[in-house]
Amino acid sequence: MAFLELEHLHKHYATQTVVQDFNLNVEQGEFISFLGPSGCGKTTVLRMIAGFETPSAGQIRIDGHDVVRLKPNQRNIGMVFQSYALFPNLTVAQNIGFGLSVARQPKTQIKQTVQEMLALIKLADLGERYPFQLSGGQQQRVALARALAIQPKVLLLDEPLSALDAKIRVALREDIRAIQRSLGITTIFVTHDQEEALSISDRIVVMNQGHIEQVDTPLAIYNQPSTRFVASFVGALNILNATVSAPEQGMLQIENQTLQLQQPLPHPMGTTIQLALRPEALSLTPKENTDQTLVGQVQQVQFLGSVLRVQLKAGAQNLVLDQFNQPQLIPIQVGQTLKVYFASNQVLLLGAG
Amino acid sequence: MNTMTSRIWSWLVLLVAIIYFGLPLLGTFEFSLRMLRGTYSFEAYRVVLADPQFQATFGYSLLMACATIVMGVVLVVPTAYWVRLKLPHWRPIIEFITLLPLVIPAIVIVFGYIRLYNTSSWLPLTGTAWSTDLLMVCGYTTLALPYLYRAVDTGLRSLDIATLTEAAESLGASKFTLIWRIILPNVSVAILSGAFLTFAIVIGEFVLAALLNRPAFGPYMQLMGANRAYEPAALAVIAFALTWLCMGLIQLVNRRQRHLAVPQHR
Numbered sequence: 158m159a160f161l162e163l164e165h166l167h168k169h170y171a172t173q174t175v176v177q178d179f180n181l182n183v184e185q186g187e188f189i190s191f192l193g194p195s196g197c198g199k200t201t202v203l204r205m206i207a208g209f210e211t212p213s214a215g216q217i218r219i220d221g222h223d224v225v226r227l228k229p230n231q232r233n234i235g236m237v238f239q240s241y242a243l244f245p246n247l248t249v250a251q252n253i254g255f256g257l258s259v260a261r262q263p264k265t266q267i268k269q270t271v272q273e274m275l276a277l278i279k280l281a282d283l284g285e286r287y288p289f290q291l292s293g294g295q296q297q298r299v300a301l302a303r304a305l306a307i308q309p310k311v312l313l314l315d316e317p318l319s320a321l322d323a324k325i326r327v328a329l330r331e332d333i334r335a336i337q338r339s340l341g342i343t344t345i346f347v348t349h350d351q352e353e354a355l356s357i358s359d360r361i362v363v364m365n366q367g368h369i370e371q372v373d374t375p376l377a378i379y380n381q382p383s384t385r386f387v388a389s390f391v392g393a394l395n396i397l398n399a400t401v402s403a404p405e406q407g408m409l410q411i412e413n414q415t416l417q418l419q420q421p422l423p424h425p426m427g428t429t430i431q432l433a434l435r436p437e438a439l440s441l442t443p444k445e446n447t448d449q450t451l452v453g454q455v456q457q458v459q460f461l462g463s464v465l466r467v468q469l470k471a472g473a474q475n476l477v478l479d480q481f482n483q484p485q486l487i488p489i490q491v492g493q494t495l496k497v498y499f500a501s502n503q504v505l506l507l508g509a510g
Numbered sequence: 511m512n513t514m515t516s517r518i519w520s521w522l523v524l525l526v527a528i529i530y531f532g533l534p535l536l537g538t539f540e541f542s543l544r545m546l547r548g549t550y551s552f553e554a555y556r557v558v559l560a561d562p563q564f565q566a567t568f569g570y571s572l573l574m575a576c577a578t579i580v581m582g583v584v585l586v587v588p589t590a591y592w593v594r595l596k597l598p599h600w601r602p603i604i605e606f607i608t609l610l611p612l613v614i615p616a617i618v619i620v621f622g623y624i625r626l627y628n629t630s631s632w633l634p635l636t637g638t639a640w641s642t643d644l645l646m647v648c649g650y651t652t653l654a655l656p657y658l659y660r661a662v663d664t665g666l667r668s669l670d671i672a673t674l675t676e677a678a679e680s681l682g683a684s685k686f687t688l689i690w691r692i693i694l695p696n697v698s699v700a701i702l703s704g705a706f707l708t709f710a711i712v713i714g715e716f717v718l719a720a721l722l723n724r725p726a727f728g729p730y731m732q733l734m735g736a737n738r739a740y741e742p743a744a745l746a747v748i749a750f751a752l753t754w755l756c757m758g759l760i761q762l763v764n765r766r767q768r769h770l771a772v773p774q775h776r
């Protein structure tokens with residue numbers, strides 16, 4: 158039995174179905190990310206767990222107890238918001254201690270917990286400040302400490318980093334993950350930033366239009382996307398139209414160039430199917446297992462710091478590849494014809510399109 | 511050149527305003543100092559302040575003002591909070607209702623009260639002194655509603671009510687705890703400025719107190735004005751000074767608010 162169980166959750170507003178048949182089991186201490194485009198229902202699911210929305214149907218169990226009928230203030234769930242939502246009239250220490258003082262814990266106990274929490278978020282000296290005297294990143298740390306101080310069963314974070322600068326965002330997400338690990342708290346983290354989800358999650362729930370597309374580890378989500386949506390939503394992707402020429406041998410034609418995959422294809426000869434290739438799976442030089450090639454003409458070269466992004470055109474189809482920037486690299490000219498190498502097992506089959 | 515002319519104009523307007531508003535006041539003040547023949551003195555003020563009637567009525571009105579403020583806050587803060595949180599589309603209607611006391615004269619309220627709560631009615635509130643006081647506080651609260659509601663509603667605007675509510679609830683707080691410990695302190699400045707306005711209204715109020723026959727400051731001033739010469743002038747100056755003090759205090763708390771302004775996120 159999982160620690161947090163969501164079973165057949167549905168949510169409708171008037172005519173609109175926002176969440177449909179959402180099933181998820183989260184283990185104790187797990188860090189789960191909800192990833193998906195805007196409006197796909199991430200926040201709605203989170204708010205149903207917290208108790209701010211009532212599911213139209215379905216069950217939510219925490220530690221074996223059905224919580225659907227409990228009010229938000231009876232669920233013992235920590236919540237962190239995109240807008241921090243610190244109480245402006247309370248100091249940092251009072252903010253962190255708010256949940257404890259509501260629960261009528263003794264003053265000395267509150268003081269001690271607050272000190273521990275301040276140390277945990279590395280703001281030990283700022284307990285007496287007011288929220289408006291803190292930077293955004295600091296405010297969000299305080300919000301995190303405030304949510305954790307009540308020792309919640311589950312921690313819910315709704316895009317907690319979206320309002321912060323890129324640099325702080327990266328630092329804080331690592332801190333959140335480290336704190337979560339050290340406390341072993343079951344956590345759901347909502348984001349629409351795939352890099353964020355990939356970098357800190359135990360598992361990712363990829364959502365689309367109110368349903369789950371795939372639940373898996375970041376590596377599996379990236380390398381073995383199970384649906385076309387996941388493949389195209391997570392990471393950059395080259396999608397190529399290919400015609401099956403010999404299904405048993407795994408032979409394909411792309412713009413009069415032949416590919417041979419190391420697996421038979423489940424489509425009859427002559428069907429057009431879609432293939433996907435990650436930009437980083439493509440290389441301009443042959444490597445050990447790069448058994449396939451495609452030829453294309455360079456359209457554009459972008460210098461992105463550690464990476465050169467080259468856009469090619471093979472016939473009518475676009476191909477983007479990433480090349481590590483090395484000093485000995487031969488400069489690439491626009492208009493030049495190049496051979497692109499890749500391994501057949503790196504090709505993702507998206508099916509007939 | 512252009513700025514020159516506009517400057518001259520604004521000074522001119524200010525001067526006219528000072529003459530228009532200030533001159534009568536100055537005249538009243540000057541008159542209030544002439545109680546003793548031949549010299550200027552504060553004799554009229556001494557007489558007024560020493561009058562036990564003055565002390566009693568002023569104290570009574572002060573008490574009424576405080577009760578009105580408490581009642582207004584208890585009524586308005588949760589209402590304004592709730593409307594903003596759950597019934598945002600009701601806001602124009604609620605605002606309209608709170609503005610009604612500015613349109614409907616107080617005398618209508620009193621006659622309504624007297625008709626509804628007279629001694630032969632089902633709820634004879636006008637029967638005893640304390641219940642009449644209660645009725646009067648209700649009336650004063652109605653009169654103060656436009657100012658108090660606006661002040662509190664404006665104060666709430668700078669808060670992200672919905673998210674703060676959810677944050678507090680997820681921490682185990684009830685709605686009451688939230689309003690008492692988070693919402694109220696955050697609109698305290700708004701409440702304070704609303705309270706000073708309420709105070710100014712209640713202290714000078716005449717119609718309700720006179721018709722409900724309660725010993726308030728308003729009827730006392732009227733009585734003095736009808737029967738004496740110099741004391742009413744002194745009273746008018748005192749009333750003015752009090753009102754201005756309230757206005758000054760409102761300015762002061764508002765400035766402090768700006769100084770302490772909480773830059774809300776988003």
Ligand SMILES: Nc1ncnc2c1ncn2[C@@H]1O[C@H](COP(=O)(O)OP(=O)(O)OP(=O)(O)O)[C@@H](O)[C@H]1O
Pocket residue numbers: 170173175193194195196197198199200201202349
């Ligand atoms: N109270 C509501 N009434 C009607 N529709 C709603 C309500 N709340 C949310 N929705 C709809 O539900 C859908 C999902 O909203 P939700 O906020 O869960 O999306 P999200 O995945 O969190 O998006 P974002 O990344 O933009 O935050 C949206 O289409 C939204 O319009």
Ligand SMILES: [Mg+2]
Pocket residue numbers: 199200201315
């Ligand atoms: Mg959202």
